[in-house]
Amino acid sequence: MKELEPSEQHEIRWSKLQVRVATAAEIPWFDQQLAGHHYLGAGRPVGDYLRQVVAVDNKPVALLVWGPACYALKDRDLWIGWSACQRVERLKLIVQNRRFLLLTPKGGARNLGSQVLGAALRVLRQHWQQCFGYRPVLAETFTDLEAYVGTCYKASNWEPVGFSAGYSRHRADFYVPNERPKRLWLRPLVPEARQQLRGPQVPEECRGGLVAGPSGQLPIKEQELESLRQVFVKAPDPRAANTQYRTAAVLTIIALALLAGRREIAEIVRFATTLSQPQRRRLGLPRKKDTRAFYKVPGYDVFYQVLTRMDPEAFAALLTDWLRWRAGSLPAALALDGKMIRDHIGLLSVVQHEDGAPQAVAVYDQKEGTERCEQTAALAVLESLEALDGQLLTADPLHCQRKVARTIVEKGGDYLLQIKGNQKRLLKKAQKLDALQGTPFLPRPKPDMVESKPGNSTPLPSSPWRPTSALREP
Numbered sequence: 001m002k003e004l005e006p007s008e009q010h011e012i013r014w015s016k017l018q019v020r021v022a023t024a025a026e027i028p029w030f031d032q033q034l035a036g037h038h039y040l041g042a043g044r045p046v047g048d049y050l051r052q053v054v055a056v057d058n059k060p061v062a063l064l065v066w067g068p069a070c071y072a073l074k075d076r077d078l079w080i081g082w083s084a085c086q087r088v089e090r091l092k093l094i095v096q097n098r099r100f101l102l103l104t105p106k107g108g109a110r111n112l113g114s115q116v117l118g119a120a121l122r123v124l125r126q127h128w129q130q131c132f133g134y135r136p137v138l139a140e141t142f143t144d145l146e147a148y149v150g151t152c153y154k155a156s157n158w159e160p161v162g163f164s165a166g167y168s169r170h171r172a173d174f175y176v177p178n179e180r181p182k183r184l185w186l187r188p189l190v191p192e193a194r195q196q197l198r199g200p201q202v203p204e205e206c207r208g209g210l211v212a213g214p215s216g217q218l219p220i221k222e223q224e225l226e227s228l229r230q231v232f233v234k235a236p237d238p239r240a241a242n243t244q245y246r247t248a249a250v251l252t253i254i255a256l257a258l259l260a261g262r263r264e265i266a267e268i269v270r271f272a273t274t275l276s277q278p279q280r281r282r283l284g285l286p287r288k289k290d291t292r293a294f295y296k297v298p299g300y301d302v303f304y305q306v307l308t309r310m311d312p313e314a315f316a317a318l319l320t321d322w323l324r325w326r327a328g329s330l331p332a333a334l335a336l337d338g339k340m341i342r343d344h345i346g347l348l349s350v351v352q353h354e355d356g357a358p359q360a361v362a363v364y365d366q367k368e369g370t371e372r373c374e375q376t377a378a379l380a381v382l383e384s385l386e387a388l389d390g391q392l393l394t395a396d397p398l399h400c401q402r403k404v405a406r407t408i409v410e411k412g413g414d415y416l417l418q419i420k421g422n423q424k425r426l427l428k429k430a431q432k433l434d435a436l437q438g439t440p441f442l443p444r445p446k447p448d449m450v451e452s453k454p455g456n457s458t459p460l461p462s463s464p465w466r467p468t469s470a471l472r473e474p
Contacts, residue, residue: 017119021127022051033063038101048132054116062116063101069094069140075162075184076140082198085219085260090197092209097141113152125189134208137193142182150183158185217274219260225282228252231322238309245298249283250306255319265303272297312363320360320384348377360385379403388413
């Protein structure tokens with residue numbers, strides 16, 4: 001492979017930049033260039049590790065290395081706004097630019113650095129999926145304050161969001177201060193990067209990068225664990241009097257698993273096995289015989305018996321009261337959604353739009369048509385909320401009902417509900433209002449996009465500034 005000669009630098013045309021993944025045969029040459037010309041050297045490959053070569057007319061002009069993101073960065077995590085569980089699960093969706101080397105003399109080619117970065121970023125997600133089976137959504141990197149200003153990163157739309165703490169890894173789990181904090185830069189690879197990293201679910205193309213949480217990773221802070229357990233101490237035990245696992249411990253584990261997004265009994269069991277020994281001890285789980293510090297967790301049968309025999313309304317009420325005490329005032333945007341735990345129990349939640357954190361819960365047994373269906377549970381959980389002043393609540397077409405809308409309005413909130421094509425009169429009224437008043441914050445669907453099929457759903461348009469006015473009339 002031929003490197004770019006100085007006399008050829010003026011012939012560079014940015015539209016001809018070619019970015020590709022380094023082949024296996026090129027890796028020794030690639031690492032040799034980094035070892036000889038980059039101030040940090042070649043580095044050591046860890047985790048998902050990608051080498052990119054940027055060339056012009058098959059002549060390399062730059063090398064880039066992408067690898068795993070830092071486990072925890074205060075400024076980055078605040079910028080994203082995700083929870084500790086989400087960070088552990090979705091950390092691989094962030095990639096770090098570990099090395100960036102131009103193969104031309106400094107200042108020899110104007111704007112080459114920013115153009116190379118831009119070209120590399122445009123194909124990074126595609127390259128990453130080809131190599132590792134999933135697409136990242138955010139890139140991070142650092143610049144040394146004493147050596148580089150980071151002009152090329154700024155020119156290619158990277159955002160400076162803070163600084164590192166100034167520590168270097170000394171051993172696998174030990175860091176020492178180096179007194180040289182680095183500037184942290186972030187670059188979204190998709191427009192909705194933050195929403196995808198902190199939302200309830202990630203896109204299908206990103207799910208290959210999700211990992212299970214490590215042992216002891218809780219959806220709440222450690223100091224809140226005891227307060228949650230105390231909530232369930234007085235809950236009645238639906239099982240026999242002589243039980244190995246106390247009800248408070250079992251119900252607390254179920255609540256923690258639900259808050260962490262688990263919806264199957266098997267998932268709850270797996271979540272329980274990840275609890276650390278100190279956490280198991282604080283929950284009051286029994287100690288294994290002939291051991292000093294090994295505490296057992298319930299198995300599938302224990303969770304099955306408790307879930308099928310307990311009073312679900314009482315459980316939901318206790319958990320909702322604890323959520324209110326912990327969270328305080330409700331956020332500005334909420335979503336109403338229901339999920340079934342197998343065929344045993346359905347959990348309907350009022351959750352935050354940003355990170356999916358529950359604010360209130362209720363239980364049901366069927367989607368509709370029974371005294372304990374999801375529609376009835378929705379009314380019950382809405383009526384249990386003290387107020388919705390200033391909040392916007394969204395829900396799927398199942399909850400596009402007069403009673404739901406009226407309850408939200410009476411609580412002082414606004415709503416944005418979806419409607420199905422089988423609600424013909426309501427759909428026509430919404431389309432008529434949309435034609436007369438317009439909908440500034442929702443796209444206007446084309447006429448052929450709305451079909452009268454039971455599975456088709458369309459957001460309910462509203463007046464220009466009040467999203468509830470289309471349904472406020474009884």
